[in-house]
Amino acid sequence: MGRKGKKPLAILIPALLSLASVSLQAADVPVVSDEANRIAQETIIVDGHIDVPYRIHRHWEDVSMATQRGNFDYPRARQGGLTAPFMSIYVPASLDNSEESTAVAHQLIDLVEAMVYRSPDKFAIAKSVADVKEQFKQGLISLPMGMENGSPIQGSMENLKTFYERGIRYITLAHSLSNHIADSSYDLRRQWHGLSPFGKKLVVEMNNLGIMVDISHVSDEAFYQAVEISKVPVIASHSSLRKYTPGFERNMDDTMVKKLGENGGVVMINFGSSFVSKETQDWRANYTKQKNKLIDEVGKDSPLVSEFDETFRAKNPYPYSTLSQVLDHIDHVVELIGIDHVGIGSDFDGVGDSLPIGLKDVSTYPNLIQGMLDRGYSREDIEKVLSGNLLRVWSDVEKYAATH
Template sequence: MVCFACFTVQAQPSEQAIQISQKYIILDSHIDVPYRLHKEWEDVTVATKSGDFDYPRAVKGGLNAPFMSIYTPASIGKSNQSTKTANQLIDSVEKIVATAPDKFAIAKTVSDVQKQFQQGLISLPMGMENGSPLQGSMENLKHFYDRGIRYITLAHSQSNDIADSSYDVRRQWHGLSPFGKELIKEMNKLGMMVDISHVSDEAFYQVLEISEAPVIASHSSLRQFTPGFERNMNDAMLKALAKNGGVVQINFGSSFVSQYANSWYDLMKVKRKKTENKYGIDSPQVKAFDEKYRRETPFPYATMDTVLDHIDHVVKVVGIDYVGIGSDFDGVGDSLPEGLKDVSTYPNLIQGLLDRGYSEEDIAKILSGNFLRVWGEVEAFAQKH
């Protein structure tokens, strides 16, 4: 029986936690390595000085299947540049594998992940964050499926030609576009997971009405702890997702799991607006403002317990079979919680779960079992259709 009280996680993971991290597949459904490397290339097959991911840290943390996020910014969403960028990011993942085939391998199926785990390789499955690279084309959907994309986060920070974004006040579709509704059906037929992270509540419920296969939230947390933050999921959505057979993968970012951190960003944005309007969002003046603001108003990092509270809440509301991890490493900048700063720290999370009374069997479900179940069911649906 899991106790839902608060605990203090010990400074170092126990030998039991470390053993569990090496015994079971750890699948993290959202890590932004490709876009990080797109901005500035580093060889992540060896130790790197920056970022949250590299091979030595992944091995230390027991990470076996990090979904590489093929992310394209909303700012280029209405141009062919988004399609070009997505292909370039996939190229970069293939380059990682080509550089170190003794360490990494592309994974396109659940079976690939399981076989490569047995071979001692780190699997690199891929998910597309922001469906804009499809450019409204089912041919592009098939192209990206063939290249290895196994889920699509329908929208990102702005609404696109597929769905409304939770961040965008302009609800042009009131959920999904006509193309978006057809896209869900085609993704089901192909065996590609539908990801409802980032979309509006209306879009979320429309996805569940249309999809005949389970869906995922690849990197979302819970509105229970961040009231009013639509990017996260409320309890009604959790229940609907569980009824669908899907899974929510908890985002580690402090602003996703902590109301204090979330409000800190909101206040900074309000105070920064005058400087943005005068000099531009990417100006040196805005960068200087951010640095000064951080010095004078330190960021309230979340703790390990905050993240564990989100996992506990999912289990309390819908059960152990519908929660996993989607850290958003390399995607949330300097906002990761204490104790979960990079991919070497999964044993810390495991220790926290042990301290809260989770069994080894339940921990294995959270680490990968639940997500692999959903992925397998999506594959099975496609094979029958």
């Protein structure tokens, strides 16, 4: 007979570990005060990068209503106070150097326009800082657009002008591969050693038209060249800091952050765990190493390979980053170059199930605000991070273009 009321250790230990994990997660999510909620609702919140268009391009959902999938929909955005998410017009690097890249970009812009057409009482296209401010007064969620990957430009300044006319207000020069504009931080091939000859001309023309230059994703050399050429501040629409992820070139090192500050630009912190935490970077490296080892041993078509993800994660739970770690990135930018040069670029809908504890979707900006309040930030400073800094840069870009 078993001992009545006792559970075997084999059952009890996993249960205790699960409870401990829940407890740790809860500890990193602050109790949101009325003040934090007021700030969220009374302040324009600009998020530099949300991948809604590509998400609904692949699997259609009406985001004007609550959705089961994804990190963004209208009810959650309202709950979190989000009022100006930059819709990412993301074109995969696999389409580089093809007409399809340009076509996909236009299709994604069509989808953003369709969001507004279907729900004009909820959304509005924003092509200027004035649009964002006016639409905020009207109670609408502004949908400015940024192009992630300059591939759709296809070496044509006419294409650039067309995309500007359709509402593109920043361009991430490259994505995961080197393209005809710039080298990518993810691509070992450095064919241009920075920007291509066309890329250098493109930065000038972007300045003249009024399109912000986004240096997220590009190589370090491309970053420095873009900053040198641009006559106005540049942005990193969704990048975090290499200080906390050593060796991860996709993030910015301290020297680059200081250069961005001298330029007057803004680094908008990416929430994805692999952008925030070295532990997550190490987990990903081990995952890749173990999977490649298994493929070498049993072949890529083995059932063991198809089951690898589930098996590996069961033994090695994914180490989600935390709200506190995201705040550390914000703090470090402030320490290096001041409060006027940091914003938020969550990468919601673009980083899968890797978002930090406490920042899982667009309803959670009050958690971030509360975290900043708890660290002693004033309301004025918080408002700069939420939108003031990015709107300043955008305004500078608009003013320069108006005279060129």
